[in-house]
Amino acid sequence: MAKTVARGAGDSPTIKKYIDKSPLEELVRRALNREAPVANILIKALSPNAFIDPLSPSGSIGFKSIPVITVSQGFYRVRSTGGVFDVGVEDSGDGVIAVGYIELILEGSGLTILRIPENPVHRIMGIKVTVVKGVDHEVLLIHKSGKRAVDLSEIIVEQGDASRLALVALFNTGSILQARVESIQGAGSSIEKTILVNSTQGSRVEVEDYSYIDNPSVSVESYIRSRLEGGSIAVLRGRGMASRRASGSRIVYGIESLINDAESTAFMHPFLDIHSNNIVEARHYARNYLLTMDKLFYIETRGLKPEEAAMLLVHGFLTRGLSRAAREIILSNISSS
């Protein structure tokens, strides 16, 4: 089922090396050579309709941007019809690298929450989400990092025919984050991906989202939104591709940035490749969201303090279009960041 999303054709010299990724390369090198203490991630199911199976560490899940490092108890297969999971780390401390891979199989409709708490360790983490045919599910990933943490994450989504997935991933970033998301859809399936980047402490962030439509009547909506403060730099890339077999499909890509100080920078690349003339809708957009004086003034006239008015706009920017459940959970995690 897995298809490789073609890369490179859109990469002109205009696309530069925006952030120094040597700490990420160093992280991978040290983890592979076991030059740093490697800890496993530990998963705990917090609800009865979720099951954790041991998964042999074969490394065959198909991650493209992260190495698969064989560690015992580092691989999990999670079957869920809805529920909450806490993902922790067995050991923590400076210099520790946490490694873990989760295969999340969604067999019934519901809401699954994966909570990855703030931790001082560096992390290499892969999550594969498989949505069984005909299932309608919502997944929330709350990913928090310590201030100095270096994070390498990848999320792969594979959807069966006529399934529906709403995926919301919130990254409260640390020092550096590289996250890659890729989705491949079955016929008649739909996905709404919302990737939220909350960088308030001078983070370096690179988020890439790829969608490949090779089946008819597929719907893909992908939104990347970033809030940048404290001199953060974010590279936000989205790439949607519809093949000739994607008749009756639709694809929407949106990238937005809210730059909230004079030092932060956003680089946005919403790319679209359309190879079918039978697409219902194909569009993308990118924009810089502004906290303008008139918006703030309007809210302040309703009795809010300037900082409350600004925060209200930030919250609205990040949670626009999310389900009620997702919005409440995301808001509580933004506030505490």
Next chain:
Amino acid sequence: MAIELSKSLEHHEIEPVEYRKEIEIKGRLSRSIVEEISRVKKEPEWMRLYRLKALEAFEKFPSPRWLPWIESIDLDEIASYYVKPAASTVSNFDELPSEIRRIYERLGLPETYAKYLAGLLTALDSENIYTAMKDLLKKLGVIMLPMEEAIQKYPDIVKKYFGRVFPYTDHKFAALHHALWSGGVFVYVPRGVKVPYPVEAFFFIGSELEGQFEHTIVVGDEGSEITFIEGCSAPRLKRHSFHDGMVELYAHKGSRINFVTVQNWSRNIVNFNNKRGIAEDGAIIEWVEGSIGSKITVTYPSTILKGRGSKTTSTVIGISNGNVIKDTGSKIIHAAPYTSSRIISKSISSNGGINIYRGLVQVNKGALNVKSYTQCDSLILDDKSSSSTYPIEHIMEKDAEVAHEATTFRITEDQLFYMTSRGLSEKEAVSLIVLGFVKDIFPKLPFEYTSMLTKVIQLEFKEIGGVG
């Protein structure tokens, strides 16, 4: 649903024409070829050395691997890097050799010059062969000369601008251009002069396996205004030819330069066009790129908004009908406060054509209160064609109002049903939609742009029904 457009891709192309050539510099690209071109043109030493430096850069730079189809271009296959027709530059059509005059008559150039233009320069292969300016232009003090002549007559002015906006260090094909440039035009509009009618340069490639490297510079001094139209054409050739032209615009404080390209090369031309402008305080640069013909076109008209309050607009129309690739777009660098830009791109892909939009909007640190809007629409007419959009936005200021929107359209059954129920045939309905898709940008353009682009688009789609 597949929409059948004309499969006769060459219906409006010109038959090959035989004419005498005085000089043809052939062989593999080398230092001696570059020196020979410089010697033939009797260039000053600084230009000879400049060419050689560019050649060194060309040899050093890697091929741009991000353009997958670039591998199909074999520069060693180009046989002629410089072709001088056996005709000296004249200022009267009647003085041209009859076989060359017939080409221009077929293209309607004498009539266009008489009716609409203030000045006209035509280049055949590597040399300019016709330059004419109406008295009005002379009275206004406008300089409009073939580039070679401008280097001889006004070396200081040319030296000030040549390669300043688009240096040879930019990329491999820019370096190749600077090493081999020949022909082109130098236009200088004096301070406060507003040229009321457009001027035009028309470029024609007459031979196969030939390289054309014309260089155009338009300088608008403070408070001046000019509209420059660039036309390109070639006859139907058996083998390909290569065009690697360059345009440099320099808009001084408060000036306005409108640069219109109607590119209608035949389907054997590989077209690389390097276009860039610099706008100083309050200046305006407007690009209109009508990219209709050629086998492969790679062009991204770019503007550096260097001065406070400067503005730019890029309107790019790409039509890929058949086995054609259009890799077009526009790039804007906002390097000063209160600058604004707008990019409108419209592309139509049919009969297996590929359209690619590649754009950049960059807001530099310190460029406060910037506004930029990009709109990118693609129309795909059948299941063999494709469209890709690669916009890039670099935002380094928090108050930058930057937005990009792109949409891919198709012609739906209900649109066709509605129009055919009003008495139109299916072909007429399709053609009306195609023209309507492109035409909604016309009201934003001056009249002369509209009539010229409409004519070329009508030619491209004339066999499908009601267009035109």
